[in-house]
Amino acid sequence: MLSYQHTYHAGNHADLLKHIILGDVVTAMQQKETPMFLFDAFASRGIYDLHSPEALKNREFDTGIGKVWPLRHANAPTGITRWFKHIEAENSDGSFARFPGSTSLLASMLRAQDRLAACDLHPQEFEGLRNSFKSSRQLALHKRDAFEALGALLPPKEKRGMVFLDPSYEDKSEYKKIAQSIIHSHQHFRAGVYVIWYPLLPAERHKELFQELKRSGIRKILRLELDCGDNFPDMQMHGSGMLIINPPWHAKQAMQTSLHWINEKLTAGSGTAYFGWLVPE
Ligand SMILES: C[S@@+](CC[C@H](N)C(=O)[O-])C[C@H]1O[C@@H](n2cnc3c(N)ncnc32)[C@H](O)[C@@H]1O
Structure with a gap:
C-alpha cells in the first residue's frame, strides 16, 4: 500500500542534498556530447506546493530551502547556483513556493539528444506528474511499479544513462529490495550511473543496503552523507546520504564542494559530512 506523499517533506534538508548532488552528476555526464537516458524511478509529482496544508503541516522545508533561500544571490559553488536558478525559474514572485522535485530538475537539464523517463505508482502523485509535464519524444511518464520498470527500461538504447532511485522506504524490506534490484539492473547495464538516496534514521537500516x-x-x-546531528530535533531523520555507482570522474570535485557548502549553510559546519568509497574501483 502506498501512503507516502513527498509534499509533506518537500524542500527539507534531504531534498537539498539529493537535488543538488543529482544536478552535479548529470552536469558531469553531459560533458560528453553523446545522448543519454535519465530514469527517475521514484519520481513523485515533480513540483511541490509548499503553501499546501500538507507541506505546512510540519514545515520541513524550514530545515532546507527555507534556510538557504536568503543566500541565493550570494557567491556559491556552481552546483548550488544552478539549483537556485532552477527554483527561481519556477517562481515568478521571488518565492520558493513552487518547489521543483527530481523530475523537474532532470527535465530542465535535458539536451536535445537526451531522454527522461519518470515513474510513480501512487495515483495522486502520478496525476501531479501528468499535470506538470507533457509526455513527448524526450519525456515519458509511467504509472508503473519502479522495480518492474527497471527491468523493462534497462539497458537503454543510448547505452549511457543515469538511474535515480529515491524510494520512500515505507516498508523496512525496501533497503534490501533496492539493493537487489540494482544488482539485477547492473548485470544488464554495467555502464549505467546509479544514484541511490537513503535516509539516516535511528534504526540505521541503510546499513542493510x-x-x-x-x-x-x-x-x-x-558514498556521500550528511549527518545533521541534533540540528533538527523535530525530525526523526537526522541526515541522509547517497550512493553513486560509477560516479562520473568530473562530478567528484563538484559533489564534494556542494556537500561542504550544504553542511556549512544548514548546520554551520556542526554536521558530519562523509565523502569516500563504499566499494573502491
Ligand atoms: C521520496 S518520494 C520521491 C521524491 C522525488 N524523487 C523528488 O526528489 O522530488 C518517493 C516516491 O516513490 C513512489 N513509490 C513508492 N514505491 C513505488 C514503486 N514501487 N513504484 C513506483 N513508485 C513508487 C511514491 O509514491 C513516492 O511518490
Whole structure:
C-alpha cells in the first residue's frame, strides 16, 4: 500500500542534498556530447506546493530551502547556483513556493539528444506528474511499479544513462529490495550511473543496503552523507546520504564542494559530512 506523499517533506534538508548532488552528476555526464537516458524511478509529482496544508503541516522545508533561500544571490559553488536558478525559474514572485522535485530538475537539464523517463505508482502523485509535464519524444511518464520498470527500461538504447532511485522506504524490506534490484539492473547495464538516496534514521537500516551492495561484487560505489546531528530535533531523520555507482570522474570535485557548502549553510559546519568509497574501483 502506498501512503507516502513527498509534499509533506518537500524542500527539507534531504531534498537539498539529493537535488543538488543529482544536478552535479548529470552536469558531469553531459560533458560528453553523446545522448543519454535519465530514469527517475521514484519520481513523485515533480513540483511541490509548499503553501499546501500538507507541506505546512510540519514545515520541513524550514530545515532546507527555507534556510538557504536568503543566500541565493550570494557567491556559491556552481552546483548550488544552478539549483537556485532552477527554483527561481519556477517562481515568478521571488518565492520558493513552487518547489521543483527530481523530475523537474532532470527535465530542465535535458539536451536535445537526451531522454527522461519518470515513474510513480501512487495515483495522486502520478496525476501531479501528468499535470506538470507533457509526455513527448524526450519525456515519458509511467504509472508503473519502479522495480518492474527497471527491468523493462534497462539497458537503454543510448547505452549511457543515469538511474535515480529515491524510494520512500515505507516498508523496512525496501533497503534490501533496492539493493537487489540494482544488482539485477547492473548485470544488464554495467555502464549505467546509479544514484541511490537513503535516509539516516535511528534504526540505521541503510546499513542493510550497504551490506547487500558490498557483497554483490559491484565496484566503484561512492558514498556521500550528511549527518545533521541534533540540528533538527523535530525530525526523526537526522541526515541522509547517497550512493553513486560509477560516479562520473568530473562530478567528484563538484559533489564534494556542494556537500561542504550544504553542511556549512544548514548546520554551520556542526554536521558530519562523509565523502569516500563504499566499494573502491
Ligand atoms: C521520496 S518520494 C520521491 C521524491 C522525488 N524523487 C523528488 O526528489 O522530488 C518517493 C516516491 O516513490 C513512489 N513509490 C513508492 N514505491 C513505488 C514503486 N514501487 N513504484 C513506483 N513508485 C513508487 C511514491 O509514491 C513516492 O511518490
